Amino acid sequence: MAFSEYCPLDEKLLIDYIKGTPSLSSRIGNNFDDLVVKEVGDGNLNFVYVIVNSIGSMVVKQALPYIRSIGESWPMSKDRAYFEALALEKHGRLSPEHVPEVYHFDRTLSLIGMRYLEPPHIILRKGLIAGIEYPLLAEHMANYMAKTLFFTSLLFRTTSEHKRDVDKFCGNVELCRHTALVVFSDPYRVSQYNHWTAPYLDHDAKAVREDNLLKLEVAGLKSKFCETAQALIHGDLHTGSVMVSQESTQIIDPEFAFYGPIGFDVGAFLGNLMLAYFSQDGHADQANDRKAFKAWILKTIEESWNLFHDRFIALWDEHRNGPGEAYLPSIYDNSEVLLLAQKRYMADLFHDTLGFGSAKMIRRIVGVAHVEDIESISNVSKRASCERRALDFAKMILKERRKYEGITEVVAAIQQF
Amino acid sequence: MAFSEYCPLDEKLLIDYIKGTPSLSSRIGNNFDDLVVKEVGDGNLNFVYVIVNSIGSMVVKQALPYIRSIGESWPMSKDRAYFEALALEKHGRLSPEHVPEVYHFDRTLSLIGMRYLEPPHIILRKGLIAGIEYPLLAEHMANYMAKTLFFTSLLFRTTSEHKRDVDKFCGNVELCRHTALVVFSDPYRVSQYNHWTAPYLDHDAKAVREDNLLKLEVAGLKSKFCETAQALIHGDLHTGSVMVSQESTQIIDPEFAFYGPIGFDVGAFLGNLMLAYFSQDGHADQANDRKAFKAWILKTIEESWNLFHDRFIALWDEHRNGPGEAYLPSIYDNSEVLLLAQKRYMADLFHDTLGFGSAKMIRRIVGVAHVEDIESISNVSKRASCERRALDFAKMILKERRKYEGITEVVAAIQQF
Numbered sequence: 112m113a114f115s116e117y118c119p120l121d122e123k124l125l126i127d128y129i130k131g132t133p134s135l136s137s138r139i140g141n142n143f144d145d146l147v148v149k150e151v152g153d154g155n156l157n158f159v160y161v162i163v164n165s166i167g168s169m170v171v172k173q174a175l176p177y178i179r180s181i182g183e184s185w186p187m188s189k190d191r192a193y194f195e196a197l198a199l200e201k202h203g204r205l206s207p208e209h210v211p212e213v214y215h216f217d218r219t220l221s222l223i224g225m226r227y228l229e230p231p232h233i234i235l236r237k238g239l240i241a242g243i244e245y246p247l248l249a250e251h252m253a254n255y256m257a258k259t260l261f262f263t264s265l266l267f268r269t270t271s272e273h274k275r276d277v278d279k280f281c282g283n284v285e286l287c288r289h290t291a292l293v294v295f296s297d298p299y300r301v302s303q304y305n306h307w308t309a310p311y312l313d314h315d316a317k318a319v320r321e322d323n324l325l326k327l328e329v330a331g332l333k334s335k336f337c338e339t340a341q342a343l344i345h346g347d348l349h350t351g352s353v354m355v356s357q358e359s360t361q362i363i364d365p366e367f368a369f370y371g372p373i374g375f376d377v378g379a380f381l382g383n384l385m386l387a388y389f390s391q392d393g394h395a396d397q398a399n400d401r402k403a404f405k406a407w408i409l410k411t412i413e414e415s416w417n418l419f420h421d422r423f424i425a426l427w428d429e430h431r432n433g434p435g436e437a438y439l440p441s442i443y444d445n446s447e448v449l450l451l452a453q454k455r456y457m458a459d460l461f462h463d464t465l466g467f468g469s470a471k472m473i474r475r476i477v478g479v480a481h482v483e484d485i486e487s488i489s490n491v492s493k494r495a496s497c498e499r500r501a502l503d504f505a506k507m508i509l510k511e512r513r514k515y516e517g518i519t520e521v522v523a524a525i526q527q528f
Numbered sequence: 529m530a531f532s533e534y535c536p537l538d539e540k541l542l543i544d545y546i547k548g549t550p551s552l553s554s555r556i557g558n559n560f561d562d563l564v565v566k567e568v569g570d571g572n573l574n575f576v577y578v579i580v581n582s583i584g585s586m587v588v589k590q591a592l593p594y595i596r597s598i599g600e601s602w603p604m605s606k607d608r609a610y611f612e613a614l615a616l617e618k619h620g621r622l623s624p625e626h627v628p629e630v631y632h633f634d635r636t637l638s639l640i641g642m643r644y645l646e647p648p649h650i651i652l653r654k655g656l657i658a659g660i661e662y663p664l665l666a667e668h669m670a671n672y673m674a675k676t677l678f679f680t681s682l683l684f685r686t687t688s689e690h691k692r693d694v695d696k697f698c699g700n701v702e703l704c705r706h707t708a709l710v711v712f713s714d715p716y717r718v719s720q721y722n723h724w725t726a727p728y729l730d731h732d733a734k735a736v737r738e739d740n741l742l743k744l745e746v747a748g749l750k751s752k753f754c755e756t757a758q759a760l761i762h763g764d765l766h767t768g769s770v771m772v773s774q775e776s777t778q779i780i781d782p783e784f785a786f787y788g789p790i791g792f793d794v795g796a797f798l799g800n801l802m803l804a805y806f807s808q809d810g811h812a813d814q815a816n817d818r819k820a821f822k823a824w825i826l827k828t829i830e831e832s833w834n835l836f837h838d839r840f841i842a843l844w845d846e847h848r849n850g851p852g853e854a855y856l857p858s859i860y861d862n863s864e865v866l867l868l869a870q871k872r873y874m875a876d877l878f879h880d881t882l883g884f885g886s887a888k889m890i891r892r893i894v895g896v897a898h899v900e901d902i903e904s905i906s907n908v909s910k911r912a913s914c915e916r917r918a919l920d921f922a923k924m925i926l927k928e929r930r931k932y933e934g935i936t937e938v939v940a941a942i943q944q945f
Contacts, residue, residue: 270705270754278698284691291687291853300858323865330869334854337687340755436708437751441717448740452747 114219117189120173122148125160128222129171134215135224140166156187161227168229169214174221174366187285191366192221194283198368199225201343202259209255209362228354228361235353235360239387240394240484242404249411251360252353252380253418260373261426263343265437272434273370277340280369287337287369290346294474295333299326304479311495315502316477328509332466340370348379349471349482350387374463377419382468382505384412386475386482388525389501393488409522416464416518424453458516465512465521472505504528531636534606537590539565542577545639546588551632552641557583573604578644585646586631591638591783604702608783609638611700615785616642618760619676626672626779645771645778652770652777656804657811657901659821666828668777669770669797670835677790678843680760682854689851690787694757697786704754704786707763711891712750716743721896728912732919733894745926749883757787765796766888766899767804791880794836799885799922801829803892803899805942806918810905826939833881833935841870875933882929882938889922921945 120128126143129135139146145164152159158173174192178185196216203210215224238245265273297305299320307316319325345352346367354361388408395401431449432440443449475482476498485501488494504525508515515521537545543560546552556563562581569576575590591609595602613633620627632641655662682690714722716737724733736742762769763784771778805825812818848866849857860866892899893915902918905911921942925932932938 265751265754270708271701273754274698274701274704278695281691281695281698284688287691288687296853296856296859300856300861320859323862323868326859326865327868327872330855330860331872334682334758337682337690337854338757340757341751436713437754438747439713439717442713442737442743443747444717445740448743451740451744455744455748 114217117176117220119158119175120171120220120222122150122160125162125171128220129162129224132215132217132224135169135171138167138169138214138224139164142166157192163227168227170211170225170227172223172225187289189221190218191283191286192216192223193218194280194286194368195364195366196223197279198343198345198365199223201263202255202345202362202365202368205262206255206258206362209251209360211361211363228359228363231356232354232359232361233356234351235355236350236383236387236483238355239350239384239408240390240487242391242394242399242401244404244407245355245357245360245411247358248355248360249414249418252415253422255360255362256348256377256380256419257422257426260342260344260376261423261430263370264341264373265435266427267430267433267435269434269436273340276343277370280343283367283369286346286367287371290367291333291337293479294470295329295336298474298478299329302479305477306479306481307477308491308495308498311492312477312498312502315499319473319477319502319506322506324510325506328466329470332463332470335372335463336375336467339372341373342370343368344371344373344376345379346371346375348376349383350380350484351383351482353380372463372467374460374465375467377416377460378464378467378469379471380468381412381415381464382471383475383482384408384415385468385504385525386472386501387484388412389497389504390482390484390488393485393490393493393497409525412525413518413522416461420457420461424457427453461515461517462512465508465515469505469509469512472501473509476502476505500528531634534593534637536575536592537588537637537639539567539577542579542588545637546579546641549632549641552586552588555584555586555631555641556581559583574609580644585644587628587642587644589640589642604706606638607635608700608703609633609640610635611697611703611785612781612783613640614696615760615762615782616640618680619672619762619779619782619785622679623672623675626668626777628778628780645776645780648773649771649776649778650773651768652772653767653800653804653900655772656767656801656825657807657904659808659811659816659818661821661824662772662774662777662828664775665772665777666831667835669832670839672777672779673765673794673797673836674839674843677759677761677793678840678847680787681758681790682852683844684847684850684852686851686853690757693760694787697760700784700786703763703784704788707784708750708754710896711887712746712753715891715895716746719896722894723896723898724894725908725912725915728909729894729915729919732916736890736894736919736923739923741927742923745883746887749880749887752789752880753792753884756789758790759787760785761788761790761793762796763788763792765793766800767797767901768800768899770797789880789884791877791882792884794833794877794881795884795886796888797885798829798832798881799888800892800899801825801832802885802921802942803889803918804901805829806914806921807899807901807905810902810907810910810914826942829942830935830939833878837874837878841874844870878932878934879929882925882932886922886926886929889918890926893919893922917945 142164147163149161151161156178160171162169174189176189178187196213199213211226213225345365352364391401391405438452559581564580566578568578573595577588579586591606593606595604616630628643630642762782769781808818808822855869
């Protein structure tokens, strides 16, 4: 079934579309009698339909040409669905255990048919708010990040393959532009889209806008984000882009994917775990003081980085004679130089991770889009106090990140903060 | 006149082609009676025809699909002519006084018709070998580099324009790959293409291949070259890509152009001036000890950087409220933060310049392609001695570059070396 131009599908059109698309209809055994269709998207960015019957299931996601949640109408290329499908396929081949399978993509309709992540999968952010521990989360995320990022970097690709792939994702320019704006720009200036817990954080928001050293560091990160094509990154790897159960971790929504700095992905994940940590005091009550859960979050931050680091290096060692052209084996031909190279690479990546992670924290407190971890704290004064601690910590890390040599020091700093 | 597929033009075909191409034939007043046609290319990379009559003149340059000078046949996409024409046009609009005008481009034939740089223009490298001073060289090069690099960077472009332009030049992948190989890889390993003044430099070449710290630094530069899209760079800005007279400085041959690190261009120019400096002792004779000329080269190195620095900053100041999105005026809204930002930007750029410049020096001594400044020293022992000094200096700078705060210190280090 082919549409000659874009139109948003309603439920009836959707079912007709599935009937006419074998790669989708086969998922439900071509059986439309006991079909249950449910729209589960928040309606702000995309339509997301869950389609289930007794035989099978799928999700159909269709991009809308705007972001309704921001301002009256913030247009946003619906072609992002193309880059999302491309990234799901590329990352899916590299880490199939953590990326949902794509069944079908229709560029005209900006429509992706993909695996339905059945219950008990929930959005990680919701689980963190509920205080649920996920014992395999760090390991799974470390695996996903190490594989998708290593295998799309020059550590595994030739310079020609790399440039051709960079080219493919240059078209995702609108979404990159959006990130550059909302993460690296708006929080540091007066913008109609910014908001914060007023009046509590009025002074704090102003202090961000007047912090020259902070703005200097943010400029460096913004340049790196806009100029550095290190690997195919997810581009929006916060805890809302991860679905989890006790056994499974699935990364969704890579519509912001492009060739960018690796630390932007790793930092997004760790920064959002830190936001979850700082929000816990707002969720503590007499039944649950959240102390154990806070300790688990810190452990997960530490393990996520350490396991990522170790997996990344293990992949590097394993493929040191592979196709990658950043460190040709004929040059980096002894263990001393290889160790030096790996140490420097990972130290730079660690500092990028801390920088991008803290920038992502700051923007969630004084920028346009906030996180439910914090927004769901109903006591406003308590919320503001959580936010201030998160903000102050993020500012400190952003400015001082090069002094930290390992994640253990950072976790210790969080605890002492 | 249109060819349906590529074919190398001989003189007869060329004249027919010009006859059928108004943008070219008009340059010589459509007069073919007193035409003088001369092939002046070295025949290794391109055909270059000079066409002159009593009315006007032009150069017609056609790319061949290989580099004959390297190995038996090193294929090299003739589509480089497309990127050369694109860069000539883009850079030409930004710095028309230093970039020859393009009259015509034919993608099928990989053919560019452009201004003939009439005598007394000669290749700068030849002038430096002859010991000729060019009093305006530093100022002209500083202007050219500041304008072409500033105006194609995020200091003047929006993030969207930038990404779209990066996209356009991603296709120049083969030439980028070539540079990555011959500049950052081959000199640091055994390669059939490497050569040096043997046996004098046998040990020195081996020492380069065994210097772990040097190889570590080179890896960082290679990554930056392959991953960082800072501005539209010329990509091969050595003294053989510059034509000069006492009054005029013209930059030619940007076939390696792509979005890369700014320091790669500035470093190429300064590094090649340093090679010229170190070669002078090999050209000294009783008639001319070259001392004054060496002093002039050092002064030119110093002025080139300092004037480039000042012009670049002046453009930044002038356009601080312009379209550039790296430092939005609403964020970088006070002179303190702007000054901090400029200082950091220029310090990073200076260290990149020294890094890339010294890598370019090293590859000209132990890599595949050498420079005539040094190759033309007929006394082999004298040549080896010049080369060793250049090589040792470049190695030192490459490893220690972050300790240098300004070009004056670097020039002092050259003198003391």
